[in-house]
Amino acid sequence: MHIARINSAGKVLLAIVLLGLLAFALGFLPNRWQQICIMWAIWSTVGMSWLVILRVGEFSVGQAGFLCIGGYSAAVLMLKFNCPFWLALIVSAATCAFVALVVGVIILRLKGLYFLVISLVFAEIVRLTIAASDYLGASEGLFGIPIPNNLWFIKFSTKQGWLYLFIFILALAGFTFRRMEKSRIGRIYSYIGASPDLAQSFGIYYMKYRVQAFVISAFFTGLVGAAMGVYLGAVGPEGYTFYYSLIAQIVAILGGVGSIVLGPLLGSALYTVFDEYLVYVPGARSLIMGGLLLTVIFFLPEGLVSVRRKFLNKFPRGFPRKFI
Amino acid sequence: MFDIFIFWITLSLNYVLLATGLTLTVSVMRVVNLAHGNFYMAGAYAFLVFSERAGLPYGLALLLSVLLVGALGMLVEAKLYRRLGGRIEPSIICMSGMLLVLEGLAVLLFGPDIRGLPAMLKGTTTIGGTVVSMERLSVAALALVVIAGLFCFLKYSRLGRSIRATAQDREAASLMGVNVNLISSLSMGIGTAMAVIAGIQITAVYHLSPYVGISALCTSILIITMGGMGSIVGAFIAAFIIGLSDSFGASFIGRYHHLLSFGTVMIILLFKPTGLLGTTVEAKGKG
C-alpha cells in the first residue's frame, strides 16, 4: 500500500538527477539509436495515454485521431500563423483536449462495444475530413513546417534536441500518470473501470471521471502528436491511419496493462526496436505486430510486466474491468 | 442523375452485405470483429488470384474465394476467439492482431499497390433511355440475390433459425439441443463470406489495395451502430442511408460527406444510444 509510505524528498531528487543524466547521455548515442529513442519516447507516451482510458473501463481504438489533430494544429499554427513552437505545442494539446471534451460527452455515454467502435470511426473520420480540406493541404498534407528555434543548449536542428524534447514530454506524462495512479484520481478511475455501479453507489459520478480521463489522455496524445508533426516537418492524412491507434494498444499490451508507466515503457521499447528493423520490408511490420499481439494475448496475457511480477510473486492485476 | 441513383442502389446493397456479415458475427460473438474489413480485403485478393492468376471463370473464382475466406473465418472463431472465453478486451486484441496479420500478408504477397478487379459483366445497356454500365447492374443483382438468399436462410431454414436462436439466447439455444459452438463458428464463417462477396464487388467498382479493409470496417461499423447492433433490418435501412451519403454526398455535398455520415450517426446515438432498431447486445449481455 502506497499511502503509508512517504517518499523522502532526497530520494526523489536523486532519482530525478540520475534519470536526467541518463536522458542526457542518450543524446550521445549514434544517430540511429537516437531515432529509436525518440520513437520509443513517443510511443511510450501514447501508450500511457491509452491506458488512462482503459483505466475507466473503456477500450479506445481512436488515439490516431488525437495524434492527427495535434499534428495538424501545430502545423497550421506554425505555418499559417507564425506561432512560436512552444505556444503551438500547448495550443495543439489544448485543442485535442477540447475536442475530446465535446466528443467524449457524447460517446462516453455509450459503453463497451459502442464506445470502442465509435472511437475507431472517429479517428478515421478526422483523417478523411482533413484529407478533404484544401486549407489543410488535402491528401498532400502540410509540409515545410519550420524548425523551432534553439532553446538553451537544445538544438532542434539535430536529433539530439528532439530526443530531449520527447524525453521531457515522456517524463511529464509519466510523472503525471504515475501521480494520478497513486492518488485518489487513479483509484477512482479504477473503481469506475472495475464496477461503475458500485462506484456510483458511493456517490462517484462516473461520467465526470470518464470524460476527465478521456480529456487527459487526449491532451497528452495531442502534445506528442504536435511535437511529432513538427519533428517530422510535415503532416499528411496518410500518416495517421488506424495503424497508429493500434500501436497505442500494442505497446500497452506488450508491456502489460497492469502498470501505467512501466508497461508502456517496456512495450514501446520492444515495439520500436522491432519497428526500426522491419520498416524496410513492406508488410512484414503489420504481420509481425499482429503475430506479436496474438502471441501476447494467448501466451502472456498480462504482458511483459508480468514476467517481472512472476519473479516478485505478486498477484497480477489483469484487465481492470470484468465485462460480461 | 439516374446513374448516381443506380450507383447508390449498387453501393447500398453491397453495404447491406458487408454490414449484415458484421451483424451476424456481432450478435453471436458479442464482440465486434475488427478484422471484418480485412476479411473483405483478403477475399478480394483471393478472387484476384483465382480469376487472374488461375484463370478461372468469374462464378467459380467467386465461389472459391468465398469458401476459402469463409473457412478461414470459421477457423479463427473456433481456434482463436473461442479460447478467450468471450471476454471483450482479449477478443478485441485478438481481432486487431488478425487484422494486422491479414494486412501484412496482403502487402507481402501482393505489394502495396492499387489494383483493379475484373468485372462480372462488361459493357453497357440502356434503361429508359439512359446508359447504365452492366458492371454496376450485375453487381447490384448479385448482391440482391445473396441478401435474399441469406434472409430466407435465416428466416426459414432449420440452421438459420438456430443461428437466430443462439444470437437471442445462447443458453436457451443449447437447451434445445443446438451445438452453440458450432453455430458460432458457422455464423462467423457466413459473416465473413458476406464480407468477401461485398469485397469482390465493391473493389471491382472502386479499387483494391491492402489498406481498403479499414474503410470497409468503418463503413460497416457506422451502419451497424446506426441500425442497432444485432438488428439485420436496422442494418438494411442504415446501409441505404450511409450509401446515400457516400454516393450522392460526393457530388452534392462535397468532400465532407464522411463527416456527414459520422455526424448523422452521432446524432442518432445521442438520442437513441442503441441505434435505430437496436435490441442491443449490451443490454442482453449485462442482463
Next chain:
Amino acid sequence: MDVKEGHVFLEIRNMKVGYGAVEVLKGISLQVEKGKVVCLLGANGAGKSTALRALSGLVPLTSGEVLFDGQRIDGLQPHHIVRKGVIHVPEERRLFPEMGVQENLEMGAYLVKGHGKVKESLEEVLTIFPRLKQKLKQQAGTLSGGEQQMAAIGRALMSRPRLLVMDEPTLGLSPLLCETVMESIVQIKQRGTSLLLSEQNSELALDVSDEGYIMRLGEIVLHGTSQQLATDDGVRKAYLGM
C-alpha cells in the same frame, strides 16, 4: 421405451457444485423413477436451480455423478444431454424473444427429424395449451408471464422428452395461472413423461408430484413421498425457518 415402471430413470449421486470458493451444492443425491413426478423444494438460495443447471450440463460439477437411464451424463455438453431426452425448461422461461411463438415451438423440435413429426408434436402441445393457438404468430417477448411459461413448457415438449426438468415453473405467476401450469404437469405425466421440477410453491408442487426432496443451503434435508411431506412440519421449517 420398454423400461418398466419403478425403474430408476435419473440418478444423481453426491453432486457437488461450486463457484470459485463458494460451495453451492454440498453433495446432493436424488432419484427419479420412470413415469414419476419428483419435486425439489426449498426456499430461495437453497440450490435448486444450480442442481438442475448442473444436471443439464449448464454448470460443471465439482464432483459426483449423474446417471440417466444407466448412462453417465455428467460432463457432457448441454446439447448432448438434450439428445438423450433430458429437456430443461429454464428458470424465467428464456424464450427467444424476437421469434414468434410458433417459431419458438419449432426451435423446441430442433432435434426432431421429419416435418410430419414436428407437426404432430405441435398439435399435441396445442391441445395441452389451447391458449397458445391464437398467439402462434405473436412475438414471444410480448407475451404475458403465464403465456410465456406455457410456451416454454410447450417448447420443451416439442422434442418429446423422456425426462422433463422444470425450474420454478410458477415463478412470478398469479395463483390461477399457477394452477393452469400444474394441471399441464398432470397431463404431461399422464402421457408417460417423467418429471423433475423445482418449486417454491410447495403446496401446489406436492399436490401434483409423487415424491419430494427438500433442500436447504445446498443440502437435501428431507425426502419422502408427497403425502408424507405435505403433512410434515419440516417443510415449513425449511421454508420459513420458524
Next chain:
Amino acid sequence: MALIEITNLGKSFGGNRAVDGIDIELQPGEIVGLVGPNGAGKSTIFNLITGFLRPNSGTIKFKGDNITGLRPDQIAKKGIGRTFQITLLFHGQTVLESMLAGHVREERTGFWQALLNTGAYRQERAQAFEKSVDTLQFMGLTEWKDTLVNVLPCGLQRFLGIAQVIMSPVEILLLDEPLTGLNEEEISMLLGKLKQLRSQGISILLIEHHMKAVMSFCDRIVVINFGQKIAEGTPERISTNPTVIEAYLGCKRGTRVS
C-alpha cells in the same frame, strides 16, 4: 417526519409490472425487512430508491425531499447507502484500497491538489486512511486489509460491502440479501454489527430470505408479492398471517378456483 417515504411506486419492464403501486415508510432508527418470494420485485424497489432505475410512477421522498429520478451518485451523497444482491467488487484492488472508495464523496480536495500532492490533499488522504482502518477494525476485517478483494472469502466480501458503505456518514442502509452465503456464526456476527450501527442512529431496510434472522432482527416487516405489498406488520403478526404463508408455501390445488 419519515426518513423514507415511498408512495405509489410503479415500474414496468416491457408489459410486466415488476413493482405495482407500493407504499413504504421508514421511520428514523427503524429496521424494516422486505421479504417475499423470488421475483416479487424487492430488488427492483431497491434500484428505484437508489436511482439505478427510474420509476414509471410514484414518488420517493427522503426526509421530505423528493429524490425521485435523481442519479445514483446524487442519492448516495444524500446519505443513502446500499449493497448489491450479487456482491459487486472492485476487482484487482486490495481490501484497504477499495475501502477508500466509500470515502471519496467526503473528500473536498480536487484534481490538481491530488495530482500535486498538496498538504490539504495529504491530510485528507491520511484521514481517509485512518477512517478505513477504523472501519475495518469495526467490521473485523483488519487482518484482511492487504488481500485482493476478489480472493476474499465470500462471506467476508459481504462484510466488506457494508464496511465500504459506512465509510461515509449514512442515515440509512439498504441491504440486499446481506446474509446469503454466510454461515451461522457469520450471520450472528453480522447481525451484531448491524445492531451496533442502528444504535448509532442508522436505519436499515433489508431484503433477506433467511426468515429466522429477519424475524428476530426487524422491527417491522413488509411482504411483497407480484410487485404489490401484501402484508405489513411486526414479525409476530407476519409469521401468523395466512396471506404471507400462502405467498411462501403456495396454496393447494383447487382451493382457489375462481
